[in-house]
Amino acid sequence: MITTDSVKSAITRIANCMEESADELNSADGLLGDGDLGITMIRGFRQIMEIRDSLPDDIGMALFQCAKAFTKTSGSSFGTLLATGLMAVAKVKKGQMDIHNEEISNLLGVALEAMKERGKANLGDKTVLDVLDAASMASKNKTTGTEILSDIHEAIRKTIDDFRDRESKVGRARIFSEKSIGLDDPGMLAFQRMFEAIN
Secondary structure, three states, rough: OOOOHHHHHHHHHHHHHHHHHHHHHHHHHHHOOOOOOOHHHHHHHHHHHHHHOOOOOHHHHHHHHHHHHHHHHHOOOHHHHHHHHHHHHHHHHHOOOOOOOHHHHHHHHHHHHHHHHOOOOOOOOOOOHHHHHHHHHHOOOOOOOOHEEEEEEEEHHHHHHHHOOOOOOOOOOHHHHHHOOOOOOHHHHHHHHHHHHOO
């Protein structure tokens, strides 16, 4: 079960991870984009850290405030997508105190649909959407927290491996066409690092 206290703990771990992973994410993004994804993630989670201790017990409102804080410092496409996904989940959970493990798959799917609509991308385009979909599928019909996290980690790893030798089909990365083959999508890597942080 996920509560606001769980979210607070995750925020701290992810924020620390983003500080450590910034160079890696900037380098990956520099090969296919603007080279500032690490900076985006650091700034976004520093902003969330500022409101961390004041997050309400209402899990939906807590997630909404996190999304709102992230958008204050991030004008990047990835930052916007991340906030969009959080807001979609927040809308579903508003007025509730927790998220049960069996809800996780569906809520990841809710975030996915909102992010697809906002980003005008599809599954298979080699974006963060592909690992989000894999995470949703991996957590389906699971009820144990440790099993869910383990299965999501493995699904993300496998998806990144599967997509490495494909072309990027959307956003700035699409411009690189065949040069994107053999490179990891930076958004996928950022998603992977966030999940590693909360394990």
